[in-house]
Amino acid sequence: xxxxxxxxxxxxxxxxxxxxxxxxxxxxxxxxxxxxxxxxxxxxxxxxxxxxxxxxxxxxxxxxxxxxxxxxxxxxxxxxxxxxxxxxxxxxxxxxxxxxxxxxxxxxxxxxxxxxxxxxxxxxxxxxxxxxxxxxxxxxxxxxxxxxxxxxxxxxxxxxxxxxxxxxxxxxxxxxxxxxxxxxxxxxxxxxxxxxxxxxxxxxxxxxxxxxxxxxxxxxxxxxxxxxxxxxxxxxxxxxxxxxxxxxxxxxxxxxxxxxxxxxxxxxxxxxxxxxxxxxxxxxxxxxxxxxxxxxxxxxxxxxxxxxxxxxxxxxxxxxxxxxxxxxxxxxxxxxxxxxxxxxxxxxxxxxxxxxxxxxxxxxxxxxxxxxxxxxxxxxxxxxxxxxxxxxxxxxxxxxxxxxxxxxxxxxxxxxxxxxxxxxxxxxxxxxxxxxxxxxxxxxxxxxxxxxxx
Amino acid sequence: xxxxxxxxxxxxxxxxxxxxxxxxxxxxxxxxxxxxxxxxxxxxxxxxxxxxxxxxxxxxxxxxxxxxxxxxxxxxxxxxxxxxxxxxxxxxxxxxxxxxxxxxxxxxxxxxxxxxxxxxxxxxxxxxxxxxxxxxxxxxxxxxxxxxxxxxxxxxxxxxxxxxxxxxxxxxxxxxxxxxxxxxxxxxxxxxxxxxxxxxxxxxxxxxxxxxxxxxxxxxxxxxxxxxxxxxxxxxxxxxxxxxxxxxxx
Numbered sequence: 102x103x104x105x106x107x108x109x110x111x112x113x114x115x116x117x118x119x120x121x122x123x124x125x126x127x128x129x130x131x132x133x134x135x136x137x138x139x140x141x142x143x144x145x146x147x148x149x150x151x152x153x154x155x156x157x158x159x160x161x162x163x164x165x166x167x168x169x170x171x172x173x174x175x176x177x178x179x180x181x182x183x184x185x186x187x188x189x190x191x192x193x194x195x196x197x198x199x200x201x202x203x204x205x206x207x208x209x210x211x212x213x214x215x216x217x218x219x220x221x222x223x224x225x226x227x228x229x230x231x232x233x234x235x236x237x238x239x240x241x242x243x244x245x246x247x248x249x250x251x252x253x254x255x256x257x258x259x260x261x262x263x264x265x266x267x268x269x270x271x272x273x274x275x276x277x278x279x280x281x282x283x284x285x286x287x288x289x290x291x292x293x294x295x296x297x298x299x300x301x302x303x304x305x306x307x308x309x310x311x312x313x314x315x316x317x318x319x320x321x322x323x324x325x326x327x328x329x330x331x332x333x334x335x336x337x338x339x340x341x342x343x344x345x346x347x348x349x350x351x352x353x354x355x356x357x358x359x360x361x362x363x364x365x366x367x368x369x370x371x372x373x374x375x376x377x378x379x380x381x382x383x384x385x386x387x388x389x390x391x392x393x394x395x396x397x398x399x400x401x402x403x404x405x406x407x408x409x410x411x412x413x414x415x416x417x418x419x420x421x422x423x424x425x426x427x428x429x430x431x432x433x434x435x436x437x438x439x440x441x442x443x444x445x446x447x448x449x450x451x452x453x454x455x456x457x458x459x460x461x462x463x464x465x466x467x468x469x470x471x472x473x474x475x476x477x478x479x480x481x482x483x484x485x486x487x488x489x490x491x492x493x494x495x496x497x498x499x500x501x502x503x504x505x506x507x508x509x510x511x512x513x514x515x516x517x518x519x520x521x522x523x524x525x526x527x528x529x530x531x532x533x534x535x536x537x538x539x540x541x542x543x544x545x546x547x548x549x550x551x552x553x554x555x
Numbered sequence: 556x557x558x559x560x561x562x563x564x565x566x567x568x569x570x571x572x573x574x575x576x577x578x579x580x581x582x583x584x585x586x587x588x589x590x591x592x593x594x595x596x597x598x599x600x601x602x603x604x605x606x607x608x609x610x611x612x613x614x615x616x617x618x619x620x621x622x623x624x625x626x627x628x629x630x631x632x633x634x635x636x637x638x639x640x641x642x643x644x645x646x647x648x649x650x651x652x653x654x655x656x657x658x659x660x661x662x663x664x665x666x667x668x669x670x671x672x673x674x675x676x677x678x679x680x681x682x683x684x685x686x687x688x689x690x691x692x693x694x695x696x697x698x699x700x701x702x703x704x705x706x707x708x709x710x711x712x713x714x715x716x717x718x719x720x721x722x723x724x725x726x727x728x729x730x731x732x733x734x735x736x737x738x739x740x741x742x743x744x745x746x747x748x749x750x751x752x753x754x755x756x757x758x759x760x761x762x763x764x765x766x767x768x769x770x771x772x773x774x775x776x777x778x779x780x781x782x783x784x785x786x787x788x789x790x791x792x793x794x795x796x797x798x799x800x801x802x803x804x805x
Binding site: 167169170171207210212267269271272274275276277278279280309311 | 610650666668712714715716717718719720738740741742744746772773774775
């Protein structure tokens with residue numbers, strides 16, 4: 102206890118130096134915490150935004166082979182799928198049915214290619230929470246032919262809410278079809294993927310695709326959070342495999358993933374790829390009935406370099422951490438060398454009075470520990486304040502990087518283990534940096550120390 | 556008694572004559588005739604010149620060499636112009652249409668139902684016709700198209716895999732070829748009107764030497780096709796291969 106008090110007193114004796122040294126450590130922790138928190142927030146928002154915009158985190162699609170050999174994407178009877186989902190005991194937030202097609206929107210001689218997704222709007226709460234509207238309202242989707250188009254698409258078409266537009270598409274079996282929509286709302290683009298999708302009513306999209314009542318193309322499963330998607334998907338896959346014919350998940354791994362090829366053709370739009378890639382599955386094999394494919398949000402986003410972006414940010418955070426730690430270690434080591442030089446006489450006196458070598462070493466290490474932990478806690482407190490302030494900044498839902506934001510604002514996600522790890526790492530490295538000067542101090546001959554000091 | 560018999564015979568003859576006069580023409584045979592007179596039993600080759608017009612844009616000109624072997628359902632389209640697309644080609648074999656891009660030297664899947672390049676023509680416009688197999692007549696009437704007497708047939712796809720589920724055809728009453736066609740979507744919206752004002756006779760077959768394809772959704776969009784250098788000379792089997800497209804595009 103006495104050692105603690107002496108160490109604390111020693112730090113207190115040189116307030117300015119202790120403050121500067123602790124401040125350096127605090128700044129390092131601040132930088133690391135901010136970057137980690139920001140990356141964590143980006144990852145969380147990205148997953149959340151994508152899962153809502155894509156209407157799911159785990160997706161099941163059905164593929165039929167017609168008598169003529171044409172592949173048709175449809176789920177006509179989902180009882181087995183629903184049973185498998187129930188049986189998997191997943192933490193469900195929602196199950197959304199959707200159908201979609203890549204069509205050409207036309208308005209007064211101008212056209213724009215667009216992925217159009219049909220949803221049951223009574224169940225589309227998760228989407229409407231994340232899709233911000235610039236014009237119009239979701240309530241107007243009561244209009245069976247209503248459509249929500251993105252700002253960029255509306256601008257390209259020179260259309261506004263209330264305008265009627267035509268869409269040219271191909272039905273499930275490749276027949277030409279034309280639909281008529283009314284733009285009821287214009288959404289901000291979530292960016293990263295231009296003109297992500299236009300949203301319409303499932304019943305009308307089904308009619309245009311020549312799907313029957315109650316049929317659809319994709320079953321999207323929203324889990325409680327973005328964590329554990331792959332585990333949940335595997336559990337569901339195992340449950341499905343016993344009930345219905347399912348495409349092997351391994352076959353859709355990155356090396357052979359048709360999503361990759363499709364994304365290249367669809368300007369890296371994961372929404373477009375969702376509805377196009379399945380048709381390439383199955384190779385030359387033939388089957389009867391419907392075969393199902395299960396894939397996840399991670400499978401989709403892995404193809405648009407988002408994890409790579411996140412990895413790059415995390416790598417940057419680690420690099421900053423490394424640089425900060427090296428600077429702090431060098432600074433701390435040098436400062437303690439000076440401190441020990443200044444206290445040579447004091448150390449000699451303590452040793453002459455019977456203080457053990459190990460006690461001298463521990464005293465100096467304790468000072469370093471107080472300094473590092475104090476600095477780290479101050480850094481965490483400062484980063485909490487800064488994060489709070491940055492959360493107040495509204496970048497707008499139309500910001501270029503809005504897919505990384507929540508309602509146009511930054512969010513920070515820092516796990517307690519990560520914060521503790523940072524503190525522990527800084528403390529450990531500070532102790533390592535101080536260990537050698539402390540050992541040298543402990544090895545001082547009391548007589549020599551007193552002579553030098555005099 | 557004899558008078559009564561004569562009356563009955565006369566009534567029967569009149570009834571028969573009336574029923575023959577008012578009977579529907581044999582539509583399956585009529586559609587088959589269209590196929591028969593436009594599809595070749597021999598190989599067929601020709602060059603198509605195309606001019607595609609869109610409002611507010613410079614007309615785009617294309618030229619394509621077409622090879623057909625209708626008896627085997629084979630087709631090759633090789634783009635000769637413009638320079639930016641020169642060497643690109645299509646190959647229909649084994650019910651698969653392949654598109655070849657000489658830049659990447661890769662083949663990719665395409666569909667006969669897709670538009671040819673950025674024109675109003677579809678890839679299937681260069682292919683043999685299969686009207687009798689794919690469509691059935693739902694209603695008909697007689698009429699005139701210019702100075703030609705025509706049958707106007709409303710046809711519907713027999714399956715859900717034909718590009719246009721509904722069509723209206725103007726067939727030359729005497730010669731049987733299509734003079735005009737309106738293509739409707741599944742939702743019965745008019746999408747395209749095709750005019751075939753001129754035919755050229757090659758052997759006992761007729762092929763449209765000029766066609767005007769009008770996009771009815773994008774007003775003002777149209778493409779004109781002109782046939783040149785038609786030939787029914789035998790083509791080497793190697794023409795209908797991927798290797799051929801790769802070789803000629805070098």
